[in-house]
Amino acid sequence: MVMMGGGNPGHIPQVQERFSEILHELAIDQAAVRRLVGIYDPPQGEKQFISALTDMLNQEYGWGLKPENIALTNGSQAAFFMLFNMFGGDYGDGSRKHILLPMAPEYIGYADAGIAPELFKAVRPDITFTDAHEFKYRVDFDAVEVTAETGAICVSRPTNPTGNVVTDEELARLEVLARAHDVPLIVDGAYGTPFPSLLFVDATPHWNEQIVLCLSLSKLGLPAARTGIVIAAEPIIEALASVNAIMNLATGSFGAMVAEPLVRSGEILSLSRDVVCPFYKGKMERAVSEFSAAMGEHCRWYVHKPEGAMFLWLWFPGLPVSSLELYQRLKARGVLVVSGHYFFPGLPDDGWRHRNECLRVTYSQDDEQVAKGLRIIADEVKTIWAEAGH
Amino acid sequence: MVMMGGGNPGHIPQVQERFSEILHELAIDQAAVRRLVGIYDPPQGEKQFISALTDMLNQEYGWGLKPENIALTNGSQAAFFMLFNMFGGDYGDGSRKHILLPMAPEYIGYADAGIAPELFKAVRPDITFTDAHEFKYRVDFDAVEVTAETGAICVSRPTNPTGNVVTDEELARLEVLARAHDVPLIVDGAYGTPFPSLLFVDATPHWNEQIVLCLSLSKLGLPAARTGIVIAAEPIIEALASVNAIMNLATGSFGAMVAEPLVRSGEILSLSRDVVCPFYKGKMERAVSEFSAAMGEHCRWYVHKPEGAMFLWLWFPGLPVSSLELYQRLKARGVLVVSGHYFFPGLPDDGWRHRNECLRVTYSQDDEQVAKGLRIIADEVKTIWAEAGH
Structure with missing residues (x-):
């Protein structure tokens, strides 16, 4: 997994x-x-x-x-x-x-x-x-x-x-x-x-x-x-x-x-700035690059501008299945992510489709595993669109 | 203190x-x-x-x-x-x-x-x-x-x-x-x-x-x-x-x-039985002995049978002041204990005098300090009785 x-x-x-x-x-x-x-x-x-x-x-x-x-x-x-x-x-x-x-x-x-x-x-x-x-x-x-x-x-x-x-x-x-x-x-x-x-x-x-x-x-x-x-x-x-x-x-x-x-x-500041930040920034850049290459221009997809933390927040506008279903399909293919719909605590149920179109993907772990996971996500999203006749 | x-x-x-x-x-x-x-x-x-x-x-x-x-x-x-x-x-x-x-x-x-x-x-x-x-x-x-x-x-x-x-x-x-x-x-x-x-x-x-x-x-x-x-x-x-x-x-x-x-x-059991228990048992026995010698027969006093933990629970039946006041007087003399009245959570206010006649005294620290504290407690209790004309 x-x-x-x-x-x-x-x-x-x-x-x-x-x-x-x-x-x-x-x-x-x-x-x-x-x-x-x-x-x-x-x-x-x-x-x-x-x-x-x-x-x-x-x-x-x-x-x-x-x-x-x-x-x-x-x-x-x-x-x-x-x-x-x-x-x-x-x-x-x-x-x-x-x-x-x-x-x-x-x-x-x-x-x-x-x-x-x-x-x-x-x-x-x-x-x-x-x-x-x-x-x-x-x-x-x-x-x-x-x-x-x-x-x-x-x-x-x-x-x-x-x-x-x-x-x-x-x-x-x-x-x-x-x-x-x-x-x-x-x-x-x-x-x-x-x-x-x-x-x-x-x-x-x-x-x-x-x-x-x-x-x-x-x-x-x-x-x-x-x-x-x-x-x-x-x-x-x-x-x-x-x-x-x-x-x-x-x-x-x-x-x-x-x-x-x-x-x-004060070493906690230099360690954060010179070691921790570059470590995650490098991971983020490799993850974005990998995912961009894998997605290409086959369908609408967006990454939230990755300004910090250690997650890519992926948005698939109009995806024919919900993010929860996408999560389940990815799990079946050996990739564990989190469906985005969990991240709206306190937002009234407003029929906003966007809530069910996003995934949180952690890129903090091993680069090769992250790349593999991102390729599977891209492939699954494209498969879903293909199944829907696009 | x-x-x-x-x-x-x-x-x-x-x-x-x-x-x-x-x-x-x-x-x-x-x-x-x-x-x-x-x-x-x-x-x-x-x-x-x-x-x-x-x-x-x-x-x-x-x-x-x-x-x-x-x-x-x-x-x-x-x-x-x-x-x-x-x-x-x-x-x-x-x-x-x-x-x-x-x-x-x-x-x-x-x-x-x-x-x-x-x-x-x-x-x-x-x-x-x-x-x-x-x-x-x-x-x-x-x-x-x-x-x-x-x-x-x-x-x-x-x-x-x-x-x-x-x-x-x-x-x-x-x-x-x-x-x-x-x-x-x-x-x-x-x-x-x-x-x-x-x-x-x-x-x-x-x-x-x-x-x-x-x-x-x-x-x-x-x-x-x-x-x-x-x-x-x-x-x-x-x-x-x-x-x-x-x-x-x-x-x-x-x-x-x-x-x-x-x-x-399994060393946690032998360490508990052969090292930790005797350490506290020795402290308890020295504390009881010290307090008994200091109190003598001047007034009514009891220690709860010290069967475990690391506290003496002292009871002074009929003491002319409350345990809270005794705590304050002891604090003024440089001895910090806990008034017993705090230890009755959930017991309805029933006018039971016993609740205000007890002290919790920790004996886990340095023996000489504990002995000194116990002598001051005994002295203060006797002083209180003397002030009341007994």
């Missing part, structure tokens, strides 16, 4: 080598081992990592952070579960608030995170064509509506599944909206800036107290360590730490301690 | 030495490092650890487990958050169920775990006197009532905060009740059997499909690794893994991989 459905990051030997070195140093330092295994961190997270990250971000970007602005969670997913249910859902006074996703498609992992039903309200994007077989979603600000029932606005940047990067201008407009309605703007930077930087276009690292910036060590190469990072105003961090104490007692120390030397020295 | 309030396990050099060795072996094995940091575990948890634990438990106890009976979570606390809200709370059809705690006092960490309010129903224990200054709680089966609104029964064994160990007979009766009403009996074995074995009386390791057995690597010496273990019927594990996927995507690999060699060889 060619695995192009999952979200596991790629294997970058140079990055793993650094983690091996650090692990080795930790293993021979008894005081470090004691912290690594034997002492509960506070619910806000490992202090030395938070301190190092505070210093590094202030030095690089002048954000004026204090350690009280940063909390660690057992992975980003756990952070979003807590944040969404803190800002959205039942407020206990009879009122209920939603999380506004200003641009669908959006991350599938949000879909089930609501304790209360119907937690999300999503908005259809504008579609612009950027090349013969390339398009880009843009926020349709005419359709974005923040109301008294909006608890927070959330956008992933780069976006999983599309590889879209919300522009600096779009982000600024979302922030203006958030500020005007006194709700936080949650920016999911799991693939983004300042690290791990799976970004192939410019995107300015940005934070202030209106923003809840969620980062992760997973795509740097530490998915198994489960370390999410939340940067926000102090009252939000304080509340998050309290929720974390109730749900998890404490966050694991491992990811924080393995990454701390890289944060303290 | 003498820290006798927290739940951090003690520092056992012999145990840490083993973890250092294993860490060192992992750090020099590139394939192991890749698994340790670079690959998401499935939502059910790290497969090799689960496989090793399944084999070991079957071999030792003949429980007939399959890997599908075991899930790993980011610590026990996370397991309880998920389990309590799976079995208790709002069932979505208008009905609401509670978690029955058949013997208060019970673990403070359960108290806020309910998404729905009033998740717990607790039952007052019988108090039996086992020595001049020693008592033991027993389950008052006449008062334990399982109803159609009971979602699960839960008991910690040994009990945090009291150090009580529910007897094999009590556990068997609870299981009969659970079976009769078709609800799971959740046994919180974070300090218990078969590991880490902070047990100073006999307690038989016990599991079958009626029981949800929750274990942890924390008190073995890995609190910072956040590894909880849930052993239950397959449908429960399947549901738990699904909830874990939604809330956390995956569980961290670190604790599982560090402990796996100990599980595969």
Whole structure:
């Protein structure tokens, strides 16, 4: 089976080598081992990592952070579960608030995170064509509506599944909206800036107290360590730490301690920029090139402009079968992808055909396997059109 | 400040030495490092650890487990958050169920775990006197009532905060009740059997499909690794893994991989029995001896029979101040403990004076500090009685 459905990051030997070195140093330092295994961190997270990250971000970007602005969670997913249910859902006074996703498609992992039903309200994007077989979603600000029932606005940047990067201008407009309605703007930077930087276009690292910036060590190469990072105003961090104490007692120390030397020295930024980013950019370019060659001009097809993350978002306008059926046919041929229709949490059922015309294809794994999978996708799409008499 | 309030396990050099060795072996094995940091575990948890634990438990106890009976979570606390809200709370059809705690006092960490309010129903224990200054709680089966609104029964064994160990007979009766009403009996074995074995009386390791057995690597010496273990019927594990996927995507690999060699060889059992248990038993005996000498016969005082865990549960019948005030006075004298009144989640406000007459005192840390703290507690209690004219 060619695995192009999952979200596991790629294997970058140079990055793993650094983690091996650090692990080795930790293993021979008894005081470090004691912290690594034997002492509960506070619910806000490992202090030395938070301190190092505070210093590094202030030095690089002048954000004026204090350690009280940063909390660690057992992975980003756990952070979003807590944040969404803190800002959205039942407020206990009879009122209920939603999380506004200003641009669908959006991350599938949000879909089930609501304790209360119907937690999300999503908005259809504008579609612009950027090349013969390339398009880009843009926020349709005419359709974005923040109301008294909006608890927070959330956008992933780069976006999983599309590889879209919300522009600096779009982000600024979302922030203006958030500020005007006194709700936080949650920016999911799991693939983004300042690290791990799976970004192939410019995107300015940005934070202030209106923003809840969620980062992760997973795509740097530490998915198994489960370390999410939340940067926000102090009252939000304080509340998050309290929720974390109730749900998890404490966050694991491992990811924080393995990454701390890289944060303290700033190496996490150079590693992201000079190693991680080029690794994925190369994979993206080879994948696009392979798929373009395989598709040719037989039918309508588009790739979302691949600006970041590690997915190609393929769009087959007018395809005679749904993306779910395409997924099933591809699975039968040994290629695992994800049907695009899952990535529209909170978008009302509006008969929009586009929702059922897209696939998310992960290109983080072995190049030859990725190329093989993409050729099979192209072949299957052409077969479907041929079966329909085109 | 003498820290006798927290739940951090003690520092056992012999145990840490083993973890250092294993860490060192992992750090020099590139394939192991890749698994340790670079690959998401499935939502059910790290497969090799689960496989090793399944084999070991079957071999030792003949429980007939399959890997599908075991899930790993980011610590026990996370397991309880998920389990309590799976079995208790709002069932979505208008009905609401509670978690029955058949013997208060019970673990403070359960108290806020309910998404729905009033998740717990607790039952007052019988108090039996086992020595001049020693008592033991027993389950008052006449008062334990399982109803159609009971979602699960839960008991910690040994009990945090009291150090009580529910007897094999009590556990068997609870299981009969659970079976009769078709609800799971959740046994919180974070300090218990078969590991880490902070047990100073006999307690038989016990599991079958009626029981949800929750274990942890924390008190073995890995609190910072956040590894909880849930052993239950397959449908429960399947549901738990699904909830874990939604809330956390995956569980961290670190604790599982560090402990796996100990599980595969069975060393986790001998380490628990021959090193961890004697370490805490010695600390318990020194603490009881120190406190007995310091208290003398000046006033009424009792220690709950210290059968396990790492706490003394002190009871001062008729003390002129509440346990909360005693806590504050001790804090002012540099000794941090926990007021006992927090440990009665789900027990209706019944004017039972006993709730405000107890302290939880942790004896896991440095012996001299523990002795110093206990002498100050004794002195403060005698001072309070003297102030009241006794």
